[in-house]
Amino acid sequence: MKSWIKAFRLRTLPLAIAGWLVGISLAGNDTTLNYATAILTLFTAILLQILSNLANDYGDASSGVDENRTGETRMVSSGKISARAMKNAMVLFSLLSFITGSYLLHLAFPDDWTSALIFLLIGMVGIGAAIKYTVGKNPYGYAGFGDVFVFLFFGIVLVFGTYYIQSAQMNWGILLPASSIGLFSVGVLNVNNIRDIESDRKAGKNSVPVRIGRERAIVYHKILLNGGMLFSILFVYLNFRSWVGLLFILVSFLFYKNIKAVATKPAQELDPYLKQMAISTLLFSVLFSIGQIASWFY
Template sequence: MDLLTKRNHCQAWLLAARLRTLPLACASILLGSGLAAGENAYKTSVLVFSLLTAIALQVLSNLANDYGDATSGADDYSRIGPARAVSSGLITPRAMRIGMALTATGAALSGLLLLLATFGNQWGHIVLFLLLGAAALLAAVTYTVGLGGKPYGYRGLGDIAVFLFFGLLGVLGTYYLHTHQLSWLPLLPAAACGLLATAVLNVNNVRDIDSDARTGKITLAVRLGRANAIKYHWALLGTALLLTLIYLVAVPVPLLGWSCLLVAKPLTDAAKTLTQSRDGEILTRMLKKTAISTLLYSVLLSIGLMLF
């Protein structure tokens, strides 16, 4: 394999891994760690291994999405988003399956090291989190690949999965790994983080609503229709910001923590564009804007909590 071929091969895998989605995968881990730091229970090992595991799971989900959309026919000539590696012939289906298996193995090993470093010989905790990890692996693969040929992402259930794994489970799970306890107040920012992550998915689904409906990919946006999907989007943003405001008042958080509300401006600007435009390239930019705002929300709130 010559240098140019190797370079193109690497670029194809980077395309399939969709590295631009990784900041969103890190948002829940950073927020959970920030919540723990606010209670003087932060552990660097938990943050590092949690980030590695979350990134591996996100890459696995992206590879599975690339493979699943190609093999199901959901990727066609009218696709608006970035090109897919399998459907464009850059990576063979067999190679993608191998890549998925290796990435899943990496995620499992990283997760196991995380649990051993966190819980030692507390096997009850380890077994519980292994089950949660197995559920995360299964969710990452079956979003578009499915079980028995029935991907849950094609039945309008992707929003629920994103809310759970990027919000409640991601944030509260990380928080518990640091603190070994749960309380009700962290539920508020955890739910807010999940709602913002779901809003990112909704921008993607509204952008692709016509092509998804044509190829039988029945996302929640397809079920709702464009007008109702946009109302749903505003509801996601409004609820997330309301839950955050309640949390900031209840704790209370230092002024720097309140800066997380600054993301309301780019989030609402992106939502206005989503309401007004049907241009695929413009909506792709709004997708990135919403994802970056979600990460910034977690970072700013986490910094504020660390100083609390």
């Protein structure tokens, strides 16, 4: 059981919670929340996050990327979980994600088949993308496109999708805070990839840091974190109701600490900052959501 819990990589789950929380708080500005669909949305997002982590564990072990890893030990490569058992777990979580997602759409869009089918297609693409990230021939995560997947699914799809499921409204301004969560989530991946830059290079995993080098990856990291903060500041400026909406700026010092660590510490010392970045993103979402909840009463 301990091995499976490690394979789930619980320290990455704050990303799923963060995107959901921002989407829910934004939806509360425009509609009365449906708590059943809200909980199902969160549950489905967490299942997809775990599926992605399991697939990553299996895929990296199969490709040999784990042989010189500097971060935490993966379960398949260490022999604590067999490759067959991991594949079975991937099938199980794919089915669970599909079931909970389908029931969510049934509750959210009982008379709107168009929206239900669009979200069903997005969900199926998400399941496939989570697996294809590091599994199979030519996984796109090894070609440097993992950042795009993380930005789209943990940012745009999760935040905007959570908002739309509640409100059934196309508010394009939501793309600003959705982009913030997407960029911070890519920041978590970037810390991971900078940490593993040497082992990934040897294994032929061409992540963004491998492609552009560590120095440019540090600049890229600064752009991700500063850009994410600026998008949300712009959103609050355009939809200003109270200064409470800017509470999330308090997280800036944590992002600065993360940037400083990525820029100055050797790769083997970066592992704690992956968790720190994930927790900082969750804290950002909590403070952002408090600001939005406060605006419900204006």
